[in-house]
Amino acid sequence: MKTLTVVQNIARYLRTRIITGELSPGQKLIESSLASQLEVSTAPLREAFLILEKEQLVVKIPRRGCFVAEVSAEDCRQMFKAREAIELCAIDLLKAQNIRDLPDVVSTLSVGSSLSQTFFDDLEERMRGFNAFPAFHIKLVESTGNNWLARLYHSIVPTLTRYQFMSYVANLPDRAIEAHGHILDLIETGNYEQAGENLRSHIASVREEIIKRIKTD
Numbered sequence: 001m002k003t004l005t006v007v008q009n010i011a012r013y014l015r016t017r018i019i020t021g022e023l024s025p026g027q028k029l030i031e032s033s034l035a036s037q038l039e040v041s042t043a044p045l046r047e048a049f050l051i052l053e054k055e056q057l058v059v060k061i062p063r064r065g066c067f068v069a070e071v072s073a074e075d076c077r078q079m080f081k082a083r084e085a086i087e088l089c090a091i092d093l094l095k096a097q098n099i100r101d102l103p104d105v106v107s108t109l110s111v112g113s114s115l116s117q118t119f120f121d122d123l124e125e126r127m128r129g130f131n132a133f134p135a136f137h138i139k140l141v142e143s144t145g146n147n148w149l150a151r152l153y154h155s156i157v158p159t160l161t162r163y164q165f166m167s168y169v170a171n172l173p174d175r176a177i178e179a180h181g182h183i184l185d186l187i188e189t190g191n192y193e194q195a196g197e198n199l200r201s202h203i204a205s206v207r208e209e210i211i212k213r214i215k216t217d
Contacts, residue, residue, distance in 0.1 A: 006040060006044045007044045007047040007048050007051070008048075008051075010038060010040060010044055010045055010047075010048035011048040011051040011052055013038065014029070014034075014048060014052060014057075014058075015052060015055070015057060015158060016124060016127045018052070018057045018058075018068055018069075018162065019057075019127065019158070019161055019162045019165050020126070020127060020165060021165070021166075023068050024068060025068055025069065025070045025071050026067060026068060026070055027067065027068045028064075028065055028066070028067050029049065029058065029065070029066045029067065029068065030065070031045055031046070031065075031066075049066050052158075053066070055158035055159065056069055056158065056159045057069055057158055057159065057162065069159075071162070071163065071166075071214060072214065073211045073214050073215060076163050076207060076210055076211055076214065077207065077211070079156065079159060079160055079163060080160075080163075080203060080204075080206075080207040082156060083137075083153075083156065083160055083203060084200060084203050086141060086149060086152060086153050086156075087137060087140065087141060087153075087199055087203065088196050088199065088200065089149060090140055090141045090143075090144050090146075090149060091187075091192055091195055091196040091199060092192075092196075093144040093145075093146055093149070094143065094144060094187060094192060095192035097144070097145070098190070099143065099144070099187075100187060100188050100189075100190060101188070102139070102140070102143050102184065102187065102188070104139040104142070104143060105136060105139045105140050105143060105184055106184065107139075108132055108133075108135040108136040108139055108180070109136065109177065109180055109181060109184065111132040111135070130165060130168050131161075133164070133168065133176050133177075133180075134157070134160070134161055134164055136176075136180045137153075138153065138154070138157065140183075141153045163210050164206065164210070166209075166210045166213045166214070167206050167209040167210050167213070175205075176202075176206075179198065179202040179205075180202075182198055183195050183198050183199050183202065186198060
């Protein structure tokens with residue numbers, strides 16, 4: 001297993017807390033407090049901020065500092081529109097190559113099922129459990145073998161995961177497991193068109209759940 005650097009560990013720590021909402025939208029990230037809390041110097045902390053800024057999780061405002069990026073219903077809509085375009089393109093590529101056997105995608109279903117009723121007290125463990133659900137979509141895109149499409153999808157994953165976590169804490173994940181299973185079954189039987197329609201409906205359902213939560217918070 002690859003050992004993470006100090007900067008990567010700091011970025012992962014902050015990323016988890018931004019995604020789960022422990023660090024609130026708009027909250028200022030105070031370098032001195034975080035450096036003391038994490039027992040690191042400000043140099044690696046600033047490097048971690050740069051990583052998170054590229055992931056659109058942190059916003060740097062000149063002469064004011066770094067802040068947790070805001071969330072909004074409109075931003076969510078735009079993000080999910082991009083997500084839908086990439087994932088439906090992935091279905092088209094699977095169809096063009098007649099790819100039906102997706103072992104990496106199947107493995108995410110079994111992991112998700114084993115974790116669906118599990119509650120983790122530890123935030124890091126809770127995040128790892130949650131990651132089993134977006135992993136289905138990530139592996140679906142990667143299964144096309146198109147590295148450019150995969151890179152494009154990975155570029156939106158941090159912010160996408162942040163929005164998805166809102167629906168995860170609002171509902172039991174069993175609905176996602178069921179939807180993922182139906183989509184996979186359709187692909188395995190070569191019914192790519194219906195798989196795409198189910199995928200589109202699933203994405204829309206999650207999007208509306210998130211937007212509803214944003215508007216009520």
